[in-house]
Amino acid sequence: MGAEPSAIMPTLKPAVRLKPMRGYALAHAHHPSLIRMIDPSHAFFLSLCSGGLNLREIAYLYGETFGLAEPERVEQAGQLLELYRMFLDFHQQRGQATPRFAPERFLYPGDDAVIAAAAHGKWPVPAGINVTLTFKCNFNCSYCYQDLLQAGDQRWDLAKCTDLVDEAADWGVVFLGLTGGEPTIFRGWLELIERGLSRGMIPTMTSNGTVIGTSAEFAQRLAAAGMEEITISFDAPTADLHDAVTQSRGHFPKVVAAIRYLVDAGLRVVIKSVLTPATQHAIEPMIEMLVDLGVHEIGISYMESGAIKSGANSAPNVTIDELGAVRARVQALRERHAGRCDIHPPKDATRKWKDDDWYPCGGINMGMSIFPSGDVSVCDKMHKVSDFTYGNVFEAGLEAIWNGDAFAALRARTVDPDHIDPDCAKCSKLYSCRTSCFVDSFNATGKYLAKDPHCGGPFFN
Ligand SMILES: C[S@@+](CC[C@H](N)C(=O)[O-])C[C@H]1O[C@@H](n2cnc3c(N)ncnc32)[C@H](O)[C@@H]1O
Ligand code: SF4
Numbered sequence: 333m334g335a336e337p338s339a340i341m342p343t344l345k346p347a348v349r350l351k352p353m354r355g356y357a358l359a360h361a362h363h364p365s366l367i368r369m370i371d372p373s374h375a376f377f378l379s380l381c382s383g384g385l386n387l388r389e390i391a392y393l394y395g396e397t398f399g400l401a402e403p404e405r406v407e408q409a410g411q412l413l414e415l416y417r418m419f420l421d422f423h424q425q426r427g428q429a430t431p432r433f434a435p436e437r438f439l440y441p442g443d444d445a446v447i448a449a450a451a452h453g454k455w456p457v458p459a460g461i462n463v464t465l466t467f468k469c470n471f472n473c474s475y476c477y478q479d480l481l482q483a484g485d486q487r488w489d490l491a492k493c494t495d496l497v498d499e500a501a502d503w504g505v506v507f508l509g510l511t512g513g514e515p516t517i518f519r520g521w522l523e524l525i526e527r528g529l530s531r532g533m534i535p536t537m538t539s540n541g542t543v544i545g546t547s548a549e550f551a552q553r554l555a556a557a558g559m560e561e562i563t564i565s566f567d568a569p570t571a572d573l574h575d576a577v578t579q580s581r582g583h584f585p586k587v588v589a590a591i592r593y594l595v596d597a598g599l600r601v602v603i604k605s606v607l608t609p610a611t612q613h614a615i616e617p618m619i620e621m622l623v624d625l626g627v628h629e630i631g632i633s634y635m636e637s638g639a640i641k642s643g644a645n646s647a648p649n650v651t652i653d654e655l656g657a658v659r660a661r662v663q664a665l666r667e668r669h670a671g672r673c674d675i676h677p678p679k680d681a682t683r684k685w686k687d688d689d690w691y692p693c694g695g696i697n698m699g700m701s702i703f704p705s706g707d708v709s710v711c712d713k714m715h716k717v718s719d720f721t722y723g724n725v726f727e728a729g730l731e732a733i734w735n736g737d738a739f740a741a742l743r744a745r746t747v748d749p750d751h752i753d754p755d756c757a758k759c760s761k762l763y764s765c766r767t768s769c770f771v772d773s774f775n776a777t778g779k780y781l782a783k784d785p786h787c788g789g790p791f792f793n
């Protein structure tokens with residue numbers, strides 16, 4: 333029999349953080365896929381989940397603080413536990429109390445209107461900025477979704493990017509995403525990560541590993557600065573196949589070295605691998621190799637469509653039957669390596685999203701994508717798509733752009749029945765979804781605001 337519900341010890345998961353903001357608080361993990369705007373009193377409750385208190389004791393402290401008597405305090409504590417399950421572990425035994433976030437930091441009034449507006453897609457501060465540091469790349473991957481032939485602005489350099497990081501940190505932005513092209517080709521990429529970390533931000537970066545693999549020092553500096561996780565792209569287990577997919581020569585040993593250096597330095601290494609007709613037969617040896625190298629997570633993805641001029645839009649993709657076969661093979665490896673490496677098979681591209689696995693794009697609601705031209709857009713695939721470009725960082729500050737008329741008009745367009753698909757217009761998820769992926773819709777139909785081709789909606793609850 334399990335323990336009495338009030339005797340369990342809810343404990344914040346190690347990667348979870350709580351951050352006070354004006355009128356609300358943030359609960360999040362070290363990746364932007366898990367972040368919630370919550371009432372400060374809820375963050376107060378979560379801050380008490382330290383492993384040393386059981387639910388009844390937490391309810392007591394919560395009730396005494398906010399003037400709630402029994403049984404209301406116990407009921408509310410139970411509801412909060414349900415609401416924030418994704419941030420908690422549950423222990424049956426009392427452990428060492430290790431408070432990580434001072435509860436008194438969350439004793440300020442929440443602003444219901446701000447929190448409700450976020451549910452309607454207007455975050456007061458974006459959760460993250462996603463910076464395309466450069467369009468340049470030393471690879472030319474056959475599947476790449478980016479248009480790598482675009483030009484940046486002469487003024488785009490480390491000083492400008494450092495100012496952007498400082499501005500974002502001052503404003504309260506949590507995540508600093510760095511991408512490209514190949515972000516490590518940008519002069520100063522490591523200093524930028526160090527700056528973000530020193531300002532309390534959480535940097536995330538996806539890299540092809542060619543620069544990081546030239547010296548163990550990069551990985552060591554990242555670890556010393558406090559970088560927790562990094563994503564490395566890796567698609568093939570042999571040098572020849574790697575050369576073929578990346579349409580480059582001789583980089584394979586450096587990429588393997590990068591993974592080794594990063595694992596040795598103690599970073600959590602996530603591998604992102606894109607399935608292509610050329611690499612699908614080498615999935616097993618590739619996964620075995622990566623597990624032996626000690627990576628923590630491997631995500632295999634089906635090739636997505638990309639920016640308007642990207643190679644991905646004309647590159648051959650695996651067939652649906654081939655995808656099914658790969659999914660089964662990867663699933664078997666997932667089970668074999670469970671507990672050692674978290675392996676994600678590619679999604680079933682034929683299955684339309686259902687209500688319970690619907691996946692909106694967060695770009696327009698929660699993030700800003702910034703390009704070397706200075707343009708700000710909703711997505712790193714949408715450079716120079718004028719309808720979705722709502723500012724330029726050489727002309728205005730981030731906060732002014734986020735709160736500016738151009739972005740307000742764009743937001744309004746994405747829920748306007750005159751512009752969107754009739755299915756979306758009647759869908760209950762419209763304000764958080766906003767028709768989802770504009771790029772996939774455009775590549776499928778020629779219209780950015782068409783209903784996402786992967787969606788099985790509309791939904792009505
Ligand atoms: C555009 S790259 C930029 C960062 C870096 N150059 C790299 O490759 O890691 C970002 C990520 O997108 C992935 N990617 C590129 N094209 C893709 C496509 N068509 N479908 C799915 N993922 C893709 C890459 O594998 C990489 O993990
Ligand atoms: S996926 Fe990354 S490494 Fe490959 S060509 Fe695109 S930007 Fe370069």
Ligand code: SF4
Binds near residue numbers: 766788
């Ligand atoms: S019907 Fe439209 S708004 Fe609703 S979930 Fe699908 S894409 Fe999003």
